[in-house]
Amino acid sequence: MRILTKRAGGLAAVSATVALVAALALGACGSGGDEPEDGSSASFAELQSAAEGQTVRWWMFGGDARINAYVDDEVIPAAERLGIELERVPVTDTAEAVQRVVAQRRAGQTDEGKVDLIWINGENFAAGKDARLWLEDWVDELPNADLVDFEDPTIATDLGVPTDFQEAPWSRAAFVFAADSAVTPDPPSSFGELLDYARNNPGRITYPAPPDFTGTSFVKQVVLAKGEDAAFAYLEQLKPLMWEEGEKFPKSEAELNDLFANGQVDFTMSFDPSFVRTAVVNGQFPRSTRPFLLEGGALVNTSYVTIPGDAANPEGAQVVANLLLEPALQATKADPRTLGIPTVLDPARLSPSQRRLFERAPESPHLLDDLGDVKQELPAARVAPLEERWQREILR
Amino acid sequence: MVPALGLLAVFYAGALVGALRVSFLPLGGNIGDASPAAWQALFSDPAFVDALVFTLRITAVSTVLAAVGGVLLALALRGRGTGIRVIGALPVPVPHLIVATSAVLWLAPGGLADRLLGALPLDLIRDSGGIGVIAVYVYKEAPFIALLVLATMGQSLRGREEAAMVFGAGGLQRAAWVLWPAIRTPLVLGSVIVAAFAIGAFEVPLTVGPNYPPTLATYAFESTQGDVIAGEGRAAAALLVSGVLATALAAVAVRLARSVEGG
Amino acid sequence: MAEPLRQRLTQAVLVGLFVVPLAVIALQAVADSWRAPSLLPQQLGWRGFEVAFGTGGAASAIVNSLAVALLTTAICLLVGWPAARALGGRLLPRNGLIALLIALPLLMPTYLAGFGLTEWFIRLGIDGTLAGLVLAHVVLALPYAILILLSGFNRTVDELEEMASTTGAGPLRRLLWVTLPSMRPALGAAALLSFLVSWSQYGSSLAVGAGRSTLPIVMLPFVRSDPQVGAAFAVLFVVPALIALTFAARSQRSPL
Numbered sequence: 001m002r003i004l005t006k007r008a009g010g011l012a013a014v015s016a017t018v019a020l021v022a023a024l025a026l027g028a029c030g031s032g033g034d035e036p037e038d039g040s041s042a043s044f045a046e047l048q049s050a051a052e053g054q055t056v057r058w059w060m061f062g063g064d065a066r067i068n069a070y071v072d073d074e075v076i077p078a079a080e081r082l083g084i085e086l087e088r089v090p091v092t093d094t095a096e097a098v099q100r101v102v103a104q105r106r107a108g109q110t111d112e113g114k115v116d117l118i119w120i121n122g123e124n125f126a127a128g129k130d131a132r133l134w135l136e137d138w139v140d141e142l143p144n145a146d147l148v149d150f151e152d153p154t155i156a157t158d159l160g161v162p163t164d165f166q167e168a169p170w171s172r173a174a175f176v177f178a179a180d181s182a183v184t185p186d187p188p189s190s191f192g193e194l195l196d197y198a199r200n201n202p203g204r205i206t207y208p209a210p211p212d213f214t215g216t217s218f219v220k221q222v223v224l225a226k227g228e229d230a231a232f233a234y235l236e237q238l239k240p241l242m243w244e245e246g247e248k249f250p251k252s253e254a255e256l257n258d259l260f261a262n263g264q265v266d267f268t269m270s271f272d273p274s275f276v277r278t279a280v281v282n283g284q285f286p287r288s289t290r291p292f293l294l295e296g297g298a299l300v301n302t303s304y305v306t307i308p309g310d311a312a313n314p315e316g317a318q319v320v321a322n323l324l325l326e327p328a329l330q331a332t333k334a335d336p337r338t339l340g341i342p343t344v345l346d347p348a349r350l351s352p353s354q355r356r357l358f359e360r361a362p363e364s365p366h367l368l369d370d371l372g373d374v375k376q377e378l379p380a381a382r383v384a385p386l387e388e389r390w391q392r393e394i395l396r
Numbered sequence: 397m398v399p400a401l402g403l404l405a406v407f408y409a410g411a412l413v414g415a416l417r418v419s420f421l422p423l424g425g426n427i428g429d430a431s432p433a434a435w436q437a438l439f440s441d442p443a444f445v446d447a448l449v450f451t452l453r454i455t456a457v458s459t460v461l462a463a464v465g466g467v468l469l470a471l472a473l474r475g476r477g478t479g480i481r482v483i484g485a486l487p488v489p490v491p492h493l494i495v496a497t498s499a500v501l502w503l504a505p506g507g508l509a510d511r512l513l514g515a516l517p518l519d520l521i522r523d524s525g526g527i528g529v530i531a532v533y534v535y536k537e538a539p540f541i542a543l544l545v546l547a548t549m550g551q552s553l554r555g556r557e558e559a560a561m562v563f564g565a566g567g568l569q570r571a572a573w574v575l576w577p578a579i580r581t582p583l584v585l586g587s588v589i590v591a592a593f594a595i596g597a598f599e600v601p602l603t604v605g606p607n608y609p610p611t612l613a614t615y616a617f618e619s620t621q622g623d624v625i626a627g628e629g630r631a632a633a634a635l636l637v638s639g640v641l642a643t644a645l646a647a648v649a650v651r652l653a654r655s656v657e658g659g
Numbered sequence: 660m661a662e663p664l665r666q667r668l669t670q671a672v673l674v675g676l677f678v679v680p681l682a683v684i685a686l687q688a689v690a691d692s693w694r695a696p697s698l699l700p701q702q703l704g705w706r707g708f709e710v711a712f713g714t715g716g717a718a719s720a721i722v723n724s725l726a727v728a729l730l731t732t733a734i735c736l737l738v739g740w741p742a743a744r745a746l747g748g749r750l751l752p753r754n755g756l757i758a759l760l761i762a763l764p765l766l767m768p769t770y771l772a773g774f775g776l777t778e779w780f781i782r783l784g785i786d787g788t789l790a791g792l793v794l795a796h797v798v799l800a801l802p803y804a805i806l807i808l809l810s811g812f813n814r815t816v817d818e819l820e821e822m823a824s825t826t827g828a829g830p831l832r833r834l835l836w837v838t839l840p841s842m843r844p845a846l847g848a849a850a851l852l853s854f855l856v857s858w859s860q861y862g863s864s865l866a867v868g869a870g871r872s873t874l875p876i877v878m879l880p881f882v883r884s885d886p887q888v889g890a891a892f893a894v895l896f897v898v899p900a901l902i903a904l905t906f907a908a909r910s911q912r913s914p915l
Contacts, residue, residue, distance in 0.1 A: 057870055063880030065888060068714035089870040090716070092880045095624040096865060102625055103777035103866075106417075106424030114787055114869040127625045131423055209607050211622050248522050249607050254883035262506025262695035282885055283692035283702060384622060395608055397757075400742035400801060404760050408798040410783075412767065414775020424778070472669050480670055481908045482901070486677040489900030491859050491875070494893045497882060498680055501687065506695040508683065539677075547810055547848055582810055589765050596768025613768055632774045639767040643759070646766055650758075 052083035054316035059097035060119035062090020084316045094124045101308045113310035116317040120306045122159035135307040139165040144325035149346035154300045160380035167304035168321040169344040174273040174371045175299040182288040198241035204266040209249035210387040274340040277366040297373030331357035336364040419632040434629030446609035454526045455594040458533035463587045466541025474549045487536045496603035528604035541586040545579045584653045592642035612638045687890035707891030724874040731796040731857035735804040743808035765802045773862040780867045787869030795863040800856035804849040811845025847910025854903050
């Protein structure tokens with residue numbers, strides 16, 4: 001299965017910008033927008049009028065200037081046009097938002113929750129789902145949900161856990177690697193080649209230590225490519241050839257990026273497919289940095305938003321979740337000039353005019369326009385044992 | 397006295413009780429549902445013991461060095477002008493995390509020190525001995541202790557020192573008989589505060605400490621990075637252990653100080 | 660060594676040790692691009708501050724943090740003064756339980772209270788309110804204030820007050836003309852630490868602020884993920900703290 005590809009726009013960029021503005025204006029007037037032809041449109045219309053005047057607090061990671069700008073400059077005004085005041089609440093880690101919801105639960109709160117919407121993923125979602133923290137059965141009622149392919153396993157399950165319509169997809173994530181083309185013009189294309197590279201260039205490779213999310217994802221990829229025992233044999237082989245002979249590991253993706261930026265290692269990695277673009281714009285990476293894939297594909301993942309069951313403004317939150325799936329907003333997000341993150345919408349379900357919104361985005365050397373084969377995720381239950389095994393066998 | 401104690405009892409102690417409850421009931425509920433699972437997981441984890449030992453070592457070294465450094469700094473700064481005293485206290489208002497980040501900027505491989513000197517002879521960031529952590533703590537806390545101690549180094553102390561000099565007391569004797577009694581209490585209390593802080597804070601070891609072992613507080617923080625709900629229980633338990641440790645240390649220090657004071 | 664030379668040397672050492680390493684933060688804040696092996700930034704620019712004040716929300720966070728910190732300082736001094744007085748100038752109170760209660764926020768890990776704060780404050784009905792946030796900061800800063808004020812209430816102050824009362828000065832006059840001036844250094848230090856504790860609070864602001872933006876909260880996400888913006892925030896954070904430090908240093912000139 002291929003992810004939606006962006007085709008070079010050229011002159012279409014100008015006309016598409018006009019189309020974008022028109023689409024936003026049209027899509028956002030009054031209540032409704034892209035209403036499907038079935039009965040749910042009635043209840044959604046009710047939801048939208050109930051949502052008018054509400055203030056929706058969206059707790060999300062606050063350290064990415066470009067995503068913040070996207071939300072502030074595109075999403076918040078769009079929500080305003082629907083009569084909703086969207087407030088972005090920055091946190092350092094999604095777990096902080098989840099911890100607040102749990103604390104509210106401990107205090108016995110049922111409907112005054114100060115967290116209306118959370119940008120969430122993976123383990124945090126799974127833990128909340130187990131504890132029944134999230135609003136249930138609402139995602140399939142959203143009109144724009146028809147534009148999403150819920151049969152796609154990378155959307156229907158979040159890191160191996162079925163979403164059960166408790167979280168709405170919002171954005172795509174794909175695990176990509178990066179190298180400086182000025183230093184490594186020909187990066188490896190498989191784990192085997194990576195090991196060869198390490199043999200020829202000892203001390204130039206490392207990855208974040210699990211349980212860091214990026215580090216765990218890297219280990220998962222090796223396991224997916226080789227099977228668990230062979231994967232750990234591979235990591236053992238790699239260890240003495242690594243940076244600091246594998247005695248020290250960066251603790252986070254940010255640290256790995258620092259090492260890469262300062263020329264200490266030759267590769268870095270991230271679940272954010274636009275991270276090279278972001279880092280180049282930030283001035284962190286040299287302009288010659290290029291993303292690449294291993295084993296012909298990427299581990300693909302979706303970013304979601306979920307609504308705590310005790311949210312004070314669940315109607316507004318649902319309307320915002322629907323808004324995030326508007327083709328116009330998704331197209332803006334996919335444009336490398338804004339973020340360059342692929343969309344979660346299924347191109348087969350878009351109307352021709354909607355599809356055109358995605359065609360005018362220019363290409364960028366810092367973004368992969370083709371994410372190759374989609375690698376399936378491991379079941380969630382295997383993650384913790386993998387992390388522990390890594391800590392036992394590789395770290396100590 | 398009552399308002400202060402009242403505030404502390406209601407708003408702080410109440411929160412602590414809540415934390416204790418979290419370690420047994422991460423999701424809330426009735427006492428009947430309480431489970432010691434978090435505590436069991438904590439005590440059966442070999443990493444916990446390693447973290448405990450490592451934390452104690454880092455704390456001991458950092459506190460002693462900060463205390464000594466703080467007194468020396470205070471002696472160098474007393475009686476001097478505002479400008480130089482502000483410089484000497486500069487690390488105090490800077491958050492620990494910023495100092496740690498600055499340390500990484502300077503001392504990490506590829507950092508400024510590397511670029512200046514070609515290469516650093518010593519490994520200071522993420523080294524297994526925790527030297528980076530100790531360095532950051534001493535850098536931050538020595539000026540803090542100096543601040544506390546300076547408050548007692550006023551003119552009257554000078555007067556007493558001069559009097560002692562007149563009576564023929566040498567430098568070391570003056571230090572033991574005049575200086576020490578004056579600064580003793582803020583120094584001991586300041587050291588207790590520094591030690592308690594080192595036991596309980598996680599940002600610095602997270603940024604510059606070794607991958608293994610973590611400190612108790614870092615261990616607590618990392619517990620919440622996996623399963624956030626079960627991890628909370630374990631983190632609360634680990635931090636409670638840290639708190640009890642710090643309190644025990646403080647009690648010992650205070651008892652020692654009292655016996656010296658003769659009270 | 661001659662006195663002036665020794666002073667110059669101390670000055671140089673202190674500047675090199677404290678000013679230079681921290682000044683690089685200011686440099687990083689205006690470095691659009693700063694990578695090895697270059698000793699100086701490859702490119703300077705204002706992106707750090709633009710983002711901080713733009714989507715970073717620095718302006719409102721600073722206003723919030725400042726308001727909370729000033730309120731916290733005022734309350735800590737107002738409440739801590741009588742408490743320190745009542746403890747009779749004794750730094751190690753006889754009653755162990757009272758000493759423990761006062762010392763508790765200093766001894767317990769800062770993040771421990773965070774686990775129970777949200778739930779507790781919700782039950783008390785002050786979660787998400789400005790008052791709740793200030794109270795959370797106050798209880799964390801109060802021990803510092805009490806401790807420092809205690810060390811200021813020493814025998815000399817008592818003697819001065821006695822002298823003043825024997826000359827017929829009433830309680831208010833004694834307070835204004837004797838006690839407060841002689842306590843000035845301690846008041847300065849207590850105010851400074853109360854301010855700094857509140858100004859740098861992260862865990863408790865997150866726990867009971869319910870999304871209200873304070874400077875540490877908007878700053879922290881950037882610190883590791885975007886060094887330039889993180890450094891810009893750090894500058895915005897440190898400058899008011901330094902101003903507070905300078906005020907406190909000025910108050911240190913004790914009349915005693």
